[in-house]
Amino acid sequence: MTRYSADRALDAEITVDFTKGEFTSDFSLNKSCNKYNSNTGSVLHKEIKVSYARTVLLVCWHIFIMPFLLAFISLFHLIITKYSETPLLRKHHDFVFKEQKLLKWCMLQKYGSSEYIQFGKQDTNKITYTIPANLWFQYELDGEYRQKIKTLQLLRNFVKKVNGFKTEFRQAGWNVILTFTEPPQNGYMILRYLNM
Amino acid sequence: MNEIDTKQINEKDIETAKKKGSIFGDPEFIVGE
Numbered sequence: 001m002t003r004y005s006a007d008r009a010l011d012a013e014i015t016v017d018f019t020k021g022e023f024t025s026d027f028s029l030n031k032s033c034n035k036y037n038s039n040t041g042s043v044l045h046k047e048i049k050v051s052y053a054r055t056v057l058l059v060c061w062h063i064f065i066m067p068f069l070l071a072f073i074s075l076f077h078l079i080i081t082k083y084s085e086t087p088l089l090r091k092h093h094d095f096v097f098k099e100q101k102l103l104k105w106c107m108l109q110k111y112g113s114s115e116y117i118q119f120g121k122q123d124t125n126k127i128t129y130t131i132p133a134n135l136w137f138q139y140e141l142d143g144e145y146r147q148k149i150k151t152l153q154l155l156r157n158f159v160k161k162v163n164g165f166k167t168e169f170r171q172a173g174w175n176v177i178l179t180f181t182e183p184p185q186n187g188y189m190i191l192r193y194l195n196m
Numbered sequence: 197m198n199e200i201d202t203k204q205i206n207e208k209d210i211e212t213a214k215k216k217g218s219i220f221g222d223p224e225f226i227v228g229e
Binding site: 104146 | 219
């Protein structure tokens with residue numbers, strides 16, 4: 001495992017260029033955006049398939065353990081956010097990375113994760129998928145999806161919101177954009193992300 | 197302070213990165229995991 005970190009521990013729009021071998025983090029939109037933004041999805045169908053014992057355990061977990069964990073993580077996160085631009089923290093990527101891993105683990109327990117799969121022949125050389133939060137996502141590529149991958153980007157997704165008083169383009173999650181040198185004909189891509 | 201930060205990925209990591217990787221938005225890029 002190799003880890004590449006930017007010089008600042010702040011939200012960034014990310015581009016991984018596989019042809020140039022570059023990992024670019026763009027912080028320019030941070031001033032105007034809410035970095036804790038996320039979507040709330042509607043439920044079309046709900047099915048509960050858990051045993052009684054597991055339900056009791058889950059309820060106990062959420063009532064007695066989770067609040068303390070989240071309070072601890074929130075405090076930790078606040079401290080990190082406050083001092084994220086200080087020279088001390090910039091030089092300690094490991095600290096930020098461990099905090100993010102802990103946060104990811106907690107969010108996985110609370111919200112879980114989803115998998116998005118694309119396979120077979122594509123008509124275009126770009127695949128875009130919107131994920132609710134940028135805390136963590138993982139990709140897996142195979143076949144021509146791997147051979148022809150050019151860039152992987154994580155960019156803010158903006159939507160136009162209108163009400164009686166104002167119209168605004170507000171951030172609603174993040175776009176994961178995969179660009180290929182030409183449309184892949186075989187293979188697959190899997191995208192795993194947090195449901196926040 | 198620069199708004200855009202660029203890091204070079206090692207050549208030996210690129211093939212692994214094409215197969216699997218993960219991204220933390222804060223930002224971190226982890227190759228092969």
